[in-house]
Amino acid sequence: MPALLWDHLPQVQESLQKHQPWLIFTDFDGTLSPIVDQPSQAVLAPEMRQALLVLVQRPHIRFAVVSGRSLEDIRQRVDLPGIIHVGNHGLEIAGPGWHFSPIHPSETRERILSLAKELEAVFLDLPGVLIENKSLTVSLHYRCLAEGFASQFNARLKTFTEQLPAAFAMLHGHCVVDFRPHVQWHKGDACLWIKNRLGLADAAMIYIGDDRTDEDAFAALPNEVTIVVGFNAKSKARFSLADPSAVRTFWKWLADQG
Numbered sequence: 001m002p003a004l005l006w007d008h009l010p011q012v013q014e015s016l017q018k019h020q021p022w023l024i025f026t027d028f029d030g031t032l033s034p035i036v037d038q039p040s041q042a043v044l045a046p047e048m049r050q051a052l053l054v055l056v057q058r059p060h061i062r063f064a065v066v067s068g069r070s071l072e073d074i075r076q077r078v079d080l081p082g083i084i085h086v087g088n089h090g091l092e093i094a095g096p097g098w099h100f101s102p103i104h105p106s107e108t109r110e111r112i113l114s115l116a117k118e119l120e121a122v123f124l125d126l127p128g129v130l131i132e133n134k135s136l137t138v139s140l141h142y143r144c145l146a147e148g149f150a151s152q153f154n155a156r157l158k159t160f161t162e163q164l165p166a167a168f169a170m171l172h173g174h175c176v177v178d179f180r181p182h183v184q185w186h187k188g189d190a191c192l193w194i195k196n197r198l199g200l201a202d203a204a205m206i207y208i209g210d211d212r213t214d215e216d217a218f219a220a221l222p223n224e225v226t227i228v229v230g231f232n233a234k235s236k237a238r239f240s241l242a243d244p245s246a247v248r249t250f251w252k253w254l255a256d257q258g
């Protein structure tokens with residue numbers, strides 16, 4: 001079970017003092033920004049942006065936002081100078097002047113487009129369901145599913161899942177199911193790839209997130225400062241913080257450390 005971060009600050013401080021630079025990874029929804037009903041409404045609050053701006057300008061810090069959103073979406077929402085953006089749970093990575101994807105993007109876009117159309121045909125008549133084509137993945141959001149439709153939704157999802165071609169995999173998040181190409185590559189792989197790409201073998205890594213997909217990163221970084229947002233006794237993260245507001249307090253603490 002993760003330990004409350006505030007009870008272990010000296011330990012975190014000690015490990016950060018041993019290694020520089022610091023490579024910081026953060027999820028967006030539920031971590032930098034509170035979860036909202038419609039994904040399009042999530043914004044980076046001015047005070048959070050300000051706290052992050054202080055960090056990203058420090059010479060010993062490299063900063064990456066890792067999200068399930070598309071690369072373009074997360075870039076528009078965050079857009080801090082010099083940072084790395086990771087979209088579609090690691091399938092798209094972009095830094096200043098460079099871009100990487102572990103899959104073949106144009107082929108994938110076509111397959112995802114036709115899968116999105118199939119999802120629309122099956123689910124769109126259920127009130128509150130939202131289907132979001134994110135180019136390399138497609139999301140089926142059901143946070144706003146109208147009351148009384150849960151059993152219909154679950155039955156259709158079960159059938160859809162059983163008939164899903166083997167070329168696709170499913171990722172379950174908070175009130176969302178992501179359909180993506182079947183590839184052995186997750187957020188943790190993306191983080192390790194970035195560390196290597198930047199040539200930062202000695203960097204200390206910090207990873208903060210609240211998603212199920214962030215658990216892959218926590219597992220891939222067992223000796224680093226991994227932090228789950230919210231209460232999750234089963235999380236593989238070493239530490240926990242309560243909510244995005246506590247995350248902002250942590251950024252401020254970090255800025256005072258170096």
Ligand SMILES: [Mg+2]
Nearest residue numbers: 027029030211
């Ligand atoms: Mg999240």
